[in-house]
Amino acid sequence: MPTENDTHESVLVQPAPPLGRTARPRRLLMCAPRYFDVTYSINPWMAPEKPTDSALAMTQWKRLRDVYRELGHTVETIDPLPGLPDMVFSANGATVVDGRVFGARFRSVERTAEGPAYLSWFRNNGFSDVHWPDHINEGEGDYLLVGRNLLAGTGFRTDRRSHAEAQAFFGIPVISLTLVDPRFYHLDTALAVLSDDEVMYYPEAFSESSRKILQELFPEAILATEDDALVFGLNAFSDGQHVLISSSAVRLTGELEERGYEPIGLDLSELLKAGGGAKCCTLELRSC
Numbered sequence: 001m002p003t004e005n006d007t008h009e010s011v012l013v014q015p016a017p018p019l020g021r022t023a024r025p026r027r028l029l030m031c032a033p034r035y036f037d038v039t040y041s042i043n044p045w046m047a048p049e050k051p052t053d054s055a056l057a058m059t060q061w062k063r064l065r066d067v068y069r070e071l072g073h074t075v076e077t078i079d080p081l082p083g084l085p086d087m088v089f090s091a092n093g094a095t096v097v098d099g100r101v102f103g104a105r106f107r108s109v110e111r112t113a114e115g116p117a118y119l120s121w122f123r124n125n126g127f128s129d130v131h132w133p134d135h136i137n138e139g140e141g142d143y144l145l146v147g148r149n150l151l152a153g154t155g156f157r158t159d160r161r162s163h164a165e166a167q168a169f170f171g172i173p174v175i176s177l178t179l180v181d182p183r184f185y186h187l188d189t190a191l192a193v194l195s196d197d198e199v200m201y202y203p204e205a206f207s208e209s210s211r212k213i214l215q216e217l218f219p220e221a222i223l224a225t226e227d228d229a230l231v232f233g234l235n236a237f238s239d240g241q242h243v244l245i246s247s248s249a250v251r252l253t254g255e256l257e258e259r260g261y262e263p264i265g266l267d268l269s270e271l272l273k274a275g276g277g278a279k280c281c282t283l284e285l286r287s288c
Protein backbone atom coordinates (compact mmCIF):
# COMPACT_ATOMS: atom_id res chain seq x y z
CA MET A 1 0.00 0.00 0.00
CA PRO A 2 1.58 3.34 -0.94
CA THR A 3 1.58 5.92 1.80
CA GLU A 4 0.20 9.36 1.23
CA ASN A 5 3.76 10.56 0.81
CA ASP A 6 4.59 8.07 -1.96
CA THR A 7 1.57 9.14 -3.92
CA HIS A 8 2.49 12.74 -3.57
CA GLU A 9 6.05 12.11 -4.68
CA SER A 10 5.06 10.05 -7.69
CA VAL A 11 2.83 12.89 -8.85
CA LEU A 12 5.76 15.27 -8.65
CA VAL A 13 8.10 13.11 -10.73
CA GLN A 14 5.52 12.28 -13.41
CA PRO A 15 6.81 13.50 -16.76
CA ALA A 16 4.46 15.78 -18.70
CA PRO A 17 2.24 13.66 -20.94
CA PRO A 18 3.58 13.69 -24.50
CA LEU A 19 1.53 15.84 -26.85
CA GLY A 20 1.77 13.10 -29.44
CA ARG A 21 2.64 15.13 -32.51
CA THR A 22 3.23 12.88 -35.45
CA ALA A 23 4.53 13.74 -38.87
CA ARG A 24 2.79 12.44 -41.98
CA PRO A 25 5.13 12.01 -44.95
CA ARG A 26 4.22 14.41 -47.75
CA ARG A 27 4.76 14.66 -51.46
CA LEU A 28 5.83 18.18 -52.39
CA LEU A 29 6.49 20.12 -55.57
CA MET A 30 9.21 22.77 -55.66
CA CYS A 31 10.80 24.96 -58.32
CA ALA A 32 14.46 26.02 -58.10
CA PRO A 33 15.03 29.81 -58.12
CA ARG A 34 17.27 29.63 -61.21
CA TYR A 35 15.71 32.77 -62.73
CA PHE A 36 14.72 34.35 -59.44
CA ASP A 37 14.95 38.14 -59.30
CA VAL A 38 12.78 41.09 -58.39
CA THR A 39 12.16 42.80 -61.71
CA TYR A 40 8.61 44.08 -61.09
CA SER A 41 6.51 44.92 -58.07
CA ILE A 42 3.16 43.26 -57.43
CA ASN A 43 3.21 43.35 -53.63
CA PRO A 44 4.59 45.82 -51.06
CA TRP A 45 7.68 43.68 -50.40
CA MET A 46 9.03 43.88 -53.94
CA ALA A 47 11.47 46.71 -54.63
CA PRO A 48 13.06 46.13 -58.05
CA GLU A 49 15.70 48.80 -57.36
CA LYS A 50 17.10 46.72 -54.47
CA PRO A 51 19.69 44.14 -55.55
CA THR A 52 19.02 40.44 -55.15
CA ASP A 53 21.68 37.77 -54.67
CA SER A 54 20.70 34.86 -56.89
CA ALA A 55 23.40 32.53 -55.54
CA LEU A 56 22.19 33.13 -52.00
CA ALA A 57 18.57 32.61 -53.03
CA MET A 58 19.58 29.24 -54.48
CA THR A 59 21.51 28.25 -51.33
CA GLN A 60 18.56 29.17 -49.09
CA TRP A 61 16.10 27.31 -51.32
CA LYS A 62 18.30 24.18 -51.43
CA ARG A 63 18.47 24.16 -47.67
CA LEU A 64 14.65 24.15 -47.52
CA ARG A 65 14.48 21.31 -50.05
CA ASP A 66 17.13 19.31 -48.20
CA VAL A 67 15.37 19.71 -44.85
CA TYR A 68 12.17 18.32 -46.39
CA ARG A 69 14.09 15.33 -47.70
CA GLU A 70 15.92 14.78 -44.42
CA LEU A 71 12.53 14.67 -42.70
CA GLY A 72 11.45 11.90 -45.07
CA HIS A 73 9.25 13.90 -47.43
CA THR A 74 9.30 13.39 -51.17
CA VAL A 75 10.28 16.49 -53.11
CA GLU A 76 9.62 16.65 -56.83
CA THR A 77 10.69 19.56 -58.95
CA ILE A 78 9.32 21.44 -61.92
CA ASP A 79 11.79 23.06 -64.35
CA PRO A 80 11.96 26.82 -63.89
CA LEU A 81 11.32 28.92 -66.98
CA PRO A 82 13.29 32.01 -67.97
CA GLY A 83 11.32 35.24 -67.71
CA LEU A 84 9.23 33.91 -64.79
CA PRO A 85 11.21 35.08 -61.74
CA ASP A 86 8.37 34.26 -59.30
CA MET A 87 7.98 30.66 -60.48
CA VAL A 88 10.01 29.57 -57.44
CA PHE A 89 6.80 30.12 -55.46
CA SER A 90 5.31 26.78 -56.39
CA ALA A 91 2.54 27.11 -53.80
CA ASN A 92 0.86 29.41 -56.29
CA GLY A 93 0.98 26.85 -59.12
CA ALA A 94 -2.20 24.92 -58.26
CA THR A 95 -4.24 23.43 -55.42
CA VAL A 96 -4.21 19.64 -55.15
CA VAL A 97 -6.66 17.67 -53.00
CA ASP A 98 -7.46 13.95 -53.37
CA GLY A 99 -5.19 13.82 -56.42
CA ARG A 100 -7.37 16.37 -58.22
CA VAL A 101 -5.68 19.47 -59.58
CA PHE A 102 -7.35 22.87 -59.51
CA GLY A 103 -5.19 25.06 -61.72
CA ALA A 104 -4.05 28.58 -60.94
CA ARG A 105 -4.95 31.66 -62.92
CA PHE A 106 -2.83 34.62 -61.90
CA ARG A 107 -4.01 38.17 -61.36
CA SER A 108 -0.89 39.88 -62.69
CA VAL A 109 0.24 39.71 -66.28
CA GLU A 110 3.83 39.11 -65.12
CA ARG A 111 2.83 35.72 -63.67
CA THR A 112 0.14 34.67 -66.16
CA ALA A 113 2.34 32.13 -67.98
CA GLU A 114 3.01 30.22 -64.76
CA GLY A 115 -0.56 28.85 -64.67
CA PRO A 116 -0.30 26.77 -67.87
CA ALA A 117 3.33 25.86 -67.08
CA TYR A 118 2.31 24.26 -63.80
CA LEU A 119 -0.73 22.59 -65.34
CA SER A 120 1.40 20.90 -67.99
CA TRP A 121 3.69 19.56 -65.29
CA PHE A 122 0.65 17.91 -63.71
CA ARG A 123 -0.59 16.51 -67.02
CA ASN A 124 2.88 15.08 -67.72
CA ASN A 125 3.24 13.59 -64.28
CA GLY A 126 0.29 11.27 -64.01
CA PHE A 127 -2.45 13.62 -62.83
CA SER A 128 -5.50 13.05 -65.01
CA ASP A 129 -8.07 15.15 -63.20
CA VAL A 130 -6.78 18.61 -64.04
CA HIS A 131 -9.06 21.65 -64.08
CA TRP A 132 -8.30 24.93 -65.85
CA PRO A 133 -10.16 27.49 -63.70
CA ASP A 134 -12.76 30.04 -64.79
CA HIS A 135 -11.77 32.56 -62.14
CA ILE A 136 -8.56 34.12 -60.92
CA ASN A 137 -6.97 32.15 -58.08
CA GLU A 138 -3.37 31.85 -56.97
CA GLY A 139 -3.30 28.23 -55.88
CA GLU A 140 -2.22 27.37 -52.37
CA GLY A 141 -1.24 30.99 -51.86
CA ASP A 142 -4.93 31.49 -51.11
CA TYR A 143 -6.22 27.92 -50.57
CA LEU A 144 -5.19 26.08 -47.42
CA LEU A 145 -6.57 22.68 -46.44
CA VAL A 146 -7.26 22.06 -42.74
CA GLY A 147 -8.60 18.57 -42.22
CA ARG A 148 -11.37 18.37 -44.82
CA ASN A 149 -12.09 22.09 -44.96
CA LEU A 150 -10.50 24.39 -47.49
CA LEU A 151 -9.78 27.87 -46.15
CA ALA A 152 -9.88 30.34 -49.01
CA GLY A 153 -8.38 33.81 -49.11
CA THR A 154 -9.60 36.77 -51.11
CA GLY A 155 -9.14 40.52 -51.03
CA PHE A 156 -5.96 40.99 -53.05
CA ARG A 157 -5.42 38.11 -55.45
CA THR A 158 -7.93 35.25 -55.62
CA ASP A 159 -11.36 36.24 -56.92
CA ARG A 160 -14.13 35.41 -54.45
CA ARG A 161 -16.01 33.64 -57.26
CA SER A 162 -13.18 31.12 -57.39
CA HIS A 163 -14.18 29.87 -53.93
CA ALA A 164 -17.50 28.47 -55.19
CA GLU A 165 -15.70 27.03 -58.20
CA ALA A 166 -13.19 25.25 -55.93
CA GLN A 167 -15.96 23.93 -53.68
CA ALA A 168 -17.81 22.49 -56.68
CA PHE A 169 -14.61 20.97 -58.08
CA PHE A 170 -13.31 19.35 -54.88
CA GLY A 171 -16.67 18.63 -53.24
CA ILE A 172 -15.48 19.79 -49.82
CA PRO A 173 -16.50 22.86 -47.78
CA VAL A 174 -14.71 26.06 -48.72
CA ILE A 175 -14.58 28.82 -46.12
CA SER A 176 -14.00 32.32 -47.49
CA LEU A 177 -11.71 34.67 -45.58
CA THR A 178 -11.06 38.28 -46.53
CA LEU A 179 -7.58 39.75 -46.25
CA VAL A 180 -7.33 43.49 -45.58
CA ASP A 181 -3.62 44.32 -45.13
CA PRO A 182 -1.70 44.53 -48.44
CA ARG A 183 1.50 43.26 -46.78
CA PHE A 184 -0.35 39.96 -46.27
CA TYR A 185 -1.79 39.66 -49.74
CA HIS A 186 -2.04 35.85 -49.84
CA LEU A 187 -3.74 33.71 -47.20
CA ASP A 188 -0.50 31.77 -46.64
CA THR A 189 1.27 34.96 -45.50
CA ALA A 190 -1.30 35.46 -42.71
CA LEU A 191 -2.21 31.92 -41.64
CA ALA A 192 -0.41 28.59 -41.38
CA VAL A 193 -1.93 25.16 -41.01
CA LEU A 194 -0.25 23.12 -38.29
CA SER A 195 -2.33 19.93 -38.15
CA ASP A 196 -5.74 18.65 -39.20
CA ASP A 197 -7.40 20.98 -36.71
CA GLU A 198 -4.82 23.56 -35.66
CA VAL A 199 -3.69 26.79 -37.24
CA MET A 200 -1.74 29.92 -36.36
CA TYR A 201 -2.61 33.33 -37.79
CA TYR A 202 -2.28 37.08 -37.57
CA PRO A 203 -5.78 38.42 -36.74
CA GLU A 204 -5.18 41.97 -37.97
CA ALA A 205 -4.60 40.70 -41.51
CA PHE A 206 -8.29 39.71 -41.72
CA SER A 207 -11.56 41.61 -41.93
CA GLU A 208 -13.68 41.81 -38.80
CA SER A 209 -16.09 39.11 -39.97
CA SER A 210 -13.31 36.77 -41.10
CA ARG A 211 -11.69 37.14 -37.69
CA LYS A 212 -14.94 35.99 -36.10
CA ILE A 213 -15.05 32.96 -38.35
CA LEU A 214 -11.46 32.05 -37.47
CA GLN A 215 -12.16 32.47 -33.78
CA GLU A 216 -15.21 30.26 -34.06
CA LEU A 217 -13.40 27.55 -36.01
CA PHE A 218 -10.10 27.64 -34.12
CA PRO A 219 -10.61 28.96 -30.58
CA GLU A 220 -7.23 27.53 -29.53
CA ALA A 221 -5.24 28.91 -32.44
CA ILE A 222 -1.79 30.42 -31.93
CA LEU A 223 -2.09 34.15 -32.61
CA ALA A 224 0.93 35.82 -34.17
CA THR A 225 2.21 39.27 -33.29
CA GLU A 226 2.84 41.83 -36.01
CA ASP A 227 6.63 41.34 -35.59
CA ASP A 228 6.40 37.64 -36.34
CA ALA A 229 3.97 38.18 -39.20
CA LEU A 230 6.29 40.77 -40.75
CA VAL A 231 9.21 38.32 -40.89
CA PHE A 232 6.84 35.88 -42.65
CA GLY A 233 6.63 33.60 -39.62
CA LEU A 234 3.20 32.50 -40.82
CA ASN A 235 4.51 31.42 -44.18
CA ALA A 236 5.43 28.14 -42.51
CA PHE A 237 5.02 24.50 -43.48
CA SER A 238 4.01 21.87 -40.92
CA ASP A 239 4.05 18.12 -41.44
CA GLY A 240 2.12 17.66 -38.20
CA GLN A 241 5.25 17.55 -36.06
CA HIS A 242 8.02 19.62 -37.63
CA VAL A 243 7.32 23.20 -38.58
CA LEU A 244 9.64 24.81 -41.12
CA ILE A 245 9.52 28.45 -40.20
CA SER A 246 11.43 31.72 -40.60
CA SER A 247 14.22 31.72 -38.00
CA SER A 248 13.36 35.36 -37.21
CA ALA A 249 9.87 34.46 -35.93
CA VAL A 250 11.08 34.11 -32.37
CA ARG A 251 7.83 34.26 -30.44
CA LEU A 252 5.96 31.89 -32.74
CA THR A 253 8.83 29.44 -32.50
CA GLY A 254 8.51 29.43 -28.71
CA GLU A 255 4.75 28.93 -28.85
CA LEU A 256 5.10 26.04 -31.26
CA GLU A 257 7.56 24.35 -28.91
CA GLU A 258 5.17 24.79 -26.00
CA ARG A 259 2.50 23.01 -28.00
CA GLY A 260 4.74 20.07 -28.73
CA TYR A 261 5.77 20.95 -32.28
CA GLU A 262 9.39 20.90 -33.43
CA PRO A 263 10.12 24.19 -35.20
CA ILE A 264 12.99 24.20 -37.68
CA GLY A 265 14.24 27.73 -38.31
CA LEU A 266 15.20 28.72 -41.84
CA ASP A 267 16.69 31.83 -43.39
CA LEU A 268 14.90 32.68 -46.65
CA SER A 269 15.78 36.38 -46.64
CA GLU A 270 16.42 36.54 -50.40
CA LEU A 271 12.99 35.15 -51.23
CA LEU A 272 11.39 37.56 -48.78
CA LYS A 273 12.51 40.34 -51.14
CA ALA A 274 9.81 39.03 -53.49
CA GLY A 275 7.32 38.60 -50.65
CA GLY A 276 7.78 34.86 -50.21
CA GLY A 277 8.92 32.34 -47.58
CA ALA A 278 9.09 28.60 -46.91
CA LYS A 279 5.44 27.81 -47.56
CA CYS A 280 5.35 29.85 -50.79
CA CYS A 281 8.11 27.60 -52.16
CA THR A 282 6.12 24.45 -51.38
CA LEU A 283 3.11 22.92 -53.12
CA GLU A 284 1.61 19.85 -51.49
CA LEU A 285 0.55 17.05 -53.83
CA ARG A 286 -2.22 15.34 -51.90
CA SER A 287 -3.30 11.99 -53.21
CA CYS A 288 -6.57 10.21 -52.47
Ligand code: ARG
Pocket (backbone or CB within 6 Å): 042, 043, 046, 086, 089, 091, 092, 111, 140, 141, 186, 188, 189, 274, 275, 276, 277, 279, 280, 281
Ligand atom coordinates in the same frame (compact mmCIF):
# COMPACT_ATOMS: atom_id res chain seq x y z
N1 ARG B 1 6.17 37.83 -55.76
C1 ARG B 1 5.16 36.84 -55.63
C2 ARG B 1 3.79 37.46 -55.79
O1 ARG B 1 3.59 38.57 -55.38
C3 ARG B 1 5.28 36.15 -54.31
C4 ARG B 1 4.35 34.99 -54.15
C5 ARG B 1 4.46 34.35 -52.81
N2 ARG B 1 3.74 33.15 -52.75
C6 ARG B 1 2.86 32.83 -51.79
N3 ARG B 1 2.35 31.62 -51.81
N4 ARG B 1 2.48 33.67 -50.88
O2 ARG B 1 2.91 36.87 -56.36
